[in-house]
Amino acid sequence: MVKQRMVIVEGVRTAIGSFGGGLKDAPADMLLAICFQEVIKRTGIDPAVIDEVIAGNICQPSDSVNIARVSALRAGVPSHVPAITVGCNCFSGAEAILQAYRAYKAGDCEIVLVGGTENMSRVPYLLKQARFGQKLQHHVVTDGLWEGLVDPTINQIMGRTAENVARKWNISRRDQDDFAVASHKKAKYAKTEGKFKSQIVSVVIKKTMSVGDNISGGESIFAEDECINPDPDDQKWVQRVYSLPAMFLNEHVSEPKNPKPVFKDGKVVLHDSYANEGTVTSGNSCPMSDGAAALLLMSEEKAKEFNLEPMAYVLSYSRIGCDQEYMGEGPIYAVPKVLEKAGLKVGDIDLFELNEAFAAQAIVCQRQLGIPDEKLNIWGGAIALGHPVGATGAILTIKAMHMLEEAQKRYALITMCVGGGQGGCLIIERGSRNKKENKTKAINKIAVIGGGAMGCGIALLVSQHGRQVVIKEVIPEFAEKSLKTVHDKLNAAVARGKLMSDRANTAKGLVTATADISEIRDVDLVIEAVFENLEVKKKVFAELDRVVRPDAIFATNTSSLSITEIASATTRPERFIGMHFFNPPITMPLVELISSNMTSRETLAAADDFAKNSLGKVTIHVKECPAFLINRLLMPYLNEAAYLLTETTLTVEEIDAYARQFSWPMGPFVLLDYLGIDIAAEVAEICRRGYGKRAKPAPLMRRLVELGRFGDKSGAGFYIKDKTKGLEPLSAILGREYPNRMPLNVAEGFHRMMLGMVNEAFLCLEENISSPEEVDIGCLYGIGFPMALEGPLHWAEKEGLANILGDLKRFEQECGERFKPSRLLERYVAENKNIFKKKETDEREEW
Incomplete structure (x- = not known):
């Protein structure tokens, strides 16, 4: 009897955190548990029916060995369900999918929860000689992360193998930098258009502190990819990418970074060594990062039984070895193999997800395989998004599923080079689940009415999250003052080390202020933050209603006045909502969304999506009543x-x-x-x-x-x-x-x-x-x-x-x-x- 196809019915991921960024305190097992929980929640299955759990991970923490098992139990998967962790370097997350597929084909299982996780920020330093005592002489504290990125058979760090590939195939520095900038532009577009929002599950990090019997603390929400440059069109940033130093041809790159002072000519001399050649830089390489992902796979029969529409079918896979010194070439050999197994050609594939470990190897693979630009990494790649090693294979598969669903295309191919000299590949076919109509209005340009403390605070928040914002004031002097207030706050954040200067400059470029109402006629969302007086607010909105385009959403930041009353001054009560930010908006995590009886579902959905996914806020929905909730x-x-x-x-x-x-x-x-x-x-x-x-x-x-x-x-x-x-x-x-x-x-x-x-x-x-x-x-x-x-x-x-x-x-x-x-x-x-x-x-x- 021919077995039915194996389907993927759901997949989610965390947002990807930068190295030492928003996820640095979140252990890898807990990130994976959050994804497992969300997949179970979205599908509504009883976790007791799962046959097996398989997850990829490389830097396994010592306190959660067999991380797949630890995460599964944390997520509420019953103890009778077995779990196994697989380690295949960059391909680990995809390897988990392959292992599930092979087990299904062998008749060992029908429902498998898979995934991958990595927290590179938490990889420890190691004192290897400490267990049995260190006598005399110096001993080295080993960077576990750096050591993990070095191929022990050739003693070359991954970046050096990328240099080998660039030299072999004559890939110029400019081509690599251009490729990196393009990756950021594509990822920024996808993020701005909300392409990632349905994939991402928020990570809530709660911190408490006890002083005697007094317990205090707070929570933060991590829900946005952190590595993407918020303004990849900024020419200063582009020039910085072009001018970054190469480092991987330095023969001393892996030696301890502790130059010994030398006394010479009456001076204390500290000497460090850098390469003066090469083309691979931190700008055209993927950043180290943190994140996790999970998918639920099952037989077609089980999907029908549970009334779950397949997002994708697992069609074919391949793995192959190659020369370790040119490990970035792996996809060149893995892709033909998987296409032959599937009976397809490069031209039959609609979308390619080629992991961007380094621009050098990605360019070589694209050229040698003949992948058109318009099919390659259309929502950006790892250079922009990050590469949490054990999770990336699963993350790319989830991204590919959503791209197929969005574009209503048939085949996607996921491939990557693998440390140690390998290539891995997976082909998926779009499932029968139809793309859900997105009725949520995209919000990209915002007007804030009133440049007082609250108005400036909201403008500061919006600009730091990569959205264009215009502060509208009554006279030019007030407009100039409000703009200066926002700039001063950004400068203060840089001075306190809370914000990088390039991010602050990007935010400044996104904020303008005006006293001319015609300059906000084309905005998507208006947030009013004027004096808390009903008649004043009604007058403001009556004027806005005559000027601002009719499909724009109007929101008031009132903390207690009637939404219905204020909306009555406009001709768009169905596109009117209360968005109550708390003071100061940049740090307070809550936005209270208040709907009147006239507020449409689409307006509520758009406001919720903007507050939650664009601004990273926690939202609550409240029915209008005196003083709200x-x-x-x-x-x-x-x-x-x-x-x-x-x-x-x-x-x-x-x-x-x-x-x-x-x-x-x-x-x-x-x-x-x-x-x-x-x-x-x-x-x-x-x-x-x-x-x-x-x-x-x-x-x-x-x-x-x-x-x-x-x-x-x-x-x-x-x-x-x-x-x-x-x-x-x-x-x-x-x-x-x-x-x-x-x-x-x-x-x-x-x-x-x-x-x-x-x-x-x-x-x-x-x-x-x-x-x-x-x-x-x-x-x-x-x-x-x-x-x-x-x-x-x-x-x-x-x-x-x-x-x-x-x-x-x-x-x-x-x-x-x-x-x-x-x-x-x-x-x-x-x-x-x-x-x-x-x-x-x-x-x-x-x-």
Whole structure:
């Protein structure tokens, strides 16, 4: 019986991190586990049906030997499923696919989870003689990564073999540099057009720190390829590529980098050695990098059984050896072999993914195989994207699947040279899964209305992520001032070592400022960040609506005003959305997306895609309501803090100190002074108008506003910053105006603050404003809710919902309607129901 074809039903990858970049702290096994989890999630299969796990990896960490097994178990694959790690240098990720295909053809399996992973940033230095003691003389600490890149049979580093190939085939330095620049241009285009977004699974890196019982920390999201130059058309960068020194013909390139000082002619002389010839540079070679990828392969029969549409069919493969000194030639010999097995010719292949280990070898392989430019690495190659060695084969296969689906072509060929003198190749055929229509609007040019702190912050963020942005101000002087503010912030980031100077210069080139509204008529997205006044915002958008092209999306950065009301000033309410950035936008990871009843799904999808995939933000979706979600949840917490000052003898210092012990980044009164008490009082009033008596603002906030104490911006609020003003201490005001305050334990007082937030969260769930997951995510990323507590709803569940309800009822009796419990909370307690699904213990038999 002829076996059915093996299909690939899904494939994902992490974004690729630069060497020492965003993924440097993420172990390779965990990167692979994240990809495994995402593939299982997207396909919806029970991991218990997987027959085997196979993954490629080269620099296997000592704490996760057989990394395929470690990653599979981390991803929730049951322990009875075997796993094996394969190591075939650059081809390892593709080798995992080949091994799965061969096992299927042999009748050993039907469903295989495969992948590859590498974190080159985490490869350690080695002290090889340390185990049994080092006596006398110097000993060398070996760079494990450098050693791994050297072929031990010929003692040549990979870059030297590329020089050998360039010399043999007369590949000029200019050809190599031009090829490298073209790779960056193609990759930049693909990234800008969102070609990679459906392939990439975000990596969340959470860092916490304990000081005594106090746990603090935060999370970062890694979701964008890091090695691609954001502006490959920048002639300064191009010239820098052309002028980089060659290094691999230096005979001393692998010697220890520690030149011994020599005293000569009264001077201390430090001498280092570089080659003065050669053509292979860091600019026309692939960068060392970090990343992982995973794919799910199965028989056609199983795909039908699970109702999964094939993305691709595995058609044929080949591997072949070649001279180690010219290892870059490997594809020249592997490609004819695989084409012969498949009964195809070069002309039959629609798309080629030729790994760009070095421009020299990629050019030779393209020329010798006769691959047309328009078919080669059309979304860029490893010179731009990076080459996380053990993962690259899998990454290229995923990229090829998506290119076939995008272009509706038939065949793709994935090939690469392999360290040690080999070539590997794989041919896939497009599956039956049709390309999903992408209704998401591409957003490439943005206008920010208003050049204040928030507007400049959003412009800074957008420009650093490679998008063109125009700041619109009312007069030219204000426009010039806002542009200077953005440039100053970029310069400061360079001075602090937070940003490379070339990236800063690229960002500066992407930002302009104007007072002429006609200069923003062609933008894709308008983000308004003017004064928080409804009539002002409506006037601004009415004018924009007359000028900006009709298919552009309008977004307001309001933190609490009605989206529907503001949108009513335009003729495009279906293309109007709230995009609430948090201050400062460059560092705060959250964007709250607020839809009105008129906001279209396409507009929400486009705004979400832009915030998440272009700006690297965490997004939450919120149904419009007074104060939206995050401010609505924050206000009961802050409001109760102010009530504590007028109802109890607790002080601002005591409450702030206890909040910090609870792992909040700052106390409620420091936060109120920072935000502005006048703004907080206005949001509190919006909540009162929207939610009635239970949201009645604490009188102290309005009183401080009456006294001109707005917080940090006025020099005094709950705290007095400007001591020269001779202002009355807050304690004196409280003693005079609220003389009947009662003693209260600070823990009890803080518990009241937390209960207010939790009860409001349940009320939001009652009204379908957002989901439990997004409530907690929003609080973690938007207001600094302690990471260790995982969000207000997780905290409430750990405290016990029955206990929370009991405390709310007690405080309702003591303090009034603001503690009236949510009906949903009462129902959860009555039905003994959990907010979040509890993890069930895996009771499957272990094989």
